[in-house]
Amino acid sequence: MDIYLLEAVMNGVLLGGVLALLALGLNLIFGVVDVVWIAYAELVMCGMYAEWWLTDSAAWPVLAASAAAIAFVALLGVLVHLLVIAPILGSAPINQLLATGGLLFFLQSAATLLFGTDFRNLGLRLPVIEFGDIFISLSRLIAFVAALLGAAALYLFLSRSFLGTAIRAVAQDREIMGLMGVDQRRIYLLTSAIGGGLAGLAACLLLLQYDVHPYIGLTFGPITFMICVLGGLGNMIGGFVAAFIISQIIAIAGYYVSIEASYVLAFVVFIALVLLRPQGILGK
């Protein structure tokens, strides 16, 4: 097998980890609150800027800045729910999607206003590891492992803890859970905070590999929605599987043709799959 192709496949797997994390957050919010946050990738952008600013201007160590960035985006998630989603929770779902679209414009241009359009990065130089003839960058490996740990932690929380069980129960039947004495408002806020936190974690992992700029959300946002829909909106395991399928398409087609062509192919596959199987690849 071609060694460069193998490298592309490996990089695809590593990218898939971070995309899976993003898809998990978006799917969690959709499954529980029944809203698609079009601005989800812009929250990631906010997290990247927060971490960059803390390390660059406030001279914090990277790990502390990462923790603070995660907390910051979790808080943003709560604010998004309180300020944008809660007032229109009862109106047509498409209105909620569009309202977070307005938020997308706001966050993008607020970032331009605050930080300009320059590309920023942490200036970290992590070594490249050699496995036989394959080169894998350490930053991608760290991102992959951390993303899987984040996903595992979410899984444990949802399946083992009382609050996690309540969240899953609301996702299954919100009316009944209200009657059973579960405070939906609290569950929604908690879910938004967790969804935000996952975006924050993804932000820290992406900042290891990519520069941050105000429009970076447009690079990851559309793929994230695609992954969620492919997996079946709200279906977290489906989203997880779809993340790796999409990232392989991108990595392999990127290797054979060009990076834009690989994204075009991924989007076309997505459109075709949704039109053929609207319930998602794992749906019934």
Added chain:
Amino acid sequence: MTARLPAALAALVLLLLLPLALRDYFLHIAVQVLLWGFIYTAWSMMGRFGLVSLGHGAFLGIGGYVPALLWNHYDLTPWLGIPLSVLLAALLALVVGYPATRMRVVGHYYALVTLALSQVVLLSMIALRDMTGGSLGMTPRSAGRASWYALQFPEKSEFYFLALALWLAGLALWLWLERSMGSKALEAINEDEGAAAAIGIDVMREKLRVTLISAGLTALGGGAYVQYLMYVNPETVSGVGVSLQIVFAAIAGGMYSLLGPTIGALLTIVLAEGLRVAFGTHFIGAANTIYGVLLVLFIIFMPRGIAGLVEGLLARPGRPAAAE
């Protein structure tokens, strides 16, 4: 009702005389408002029936690029290039719209599929950089003077009349659709697709008809826009950004009213230009920051947009508009 016709005629005369009164800069804004107003009107033809497409960037991109590419590489006049791009956009709308209707892809899924579609066109334009100039964009080869054959008019006032005619045609089509049986059928479909089908409405036909018209007109608007600016780049005519811009302007202006989308165009363009003049280039993000906040507020508090609010006030003078 009776006062409507004279008022419309007076407004038309004013619009025809406008180039005499305006300096080039303001005329430039007027042309932009007319062209974008046309595109937003085209979007609202389907948007107001619950077919919220985030993919109009795809059709706009086809309309913007195809005639320019044919003109530059094959010397084909835009008189053929633009209709060709309109057909192509309608064909694309059919290829996606048919299965989407068949499989009942609606709401979130519809929005996200169409969003992917506009990304496909955006990325294709960038990927074909040998022909399209990639992210840097491209310029249709200049005819050097005003030319009907090349559909190029360096004088803004000449293009203004073209844009005005296009915009008026768009409004006429909107009215025609509004008064057709299809409009009632689509309202019924939007309320309850199953029930609409049960009383004998051909859901597939009605949805596809309005989708194809909307897509074709959007491509037409894209073609006119590029002939006017004599420049096109992928981000300004396709992708998520412009698709959302179309949706928002139509909603903010009021997608349920004839003039709503044009009001949306006027509002967003004047706001952007005003903030640009007021702040200069120091605060590049200022216009869109305010814009973003306004959009969120509009969707939360005024889902029928400005036109809807005005109509509500006119319908019941002295009383607040009916809450949605």
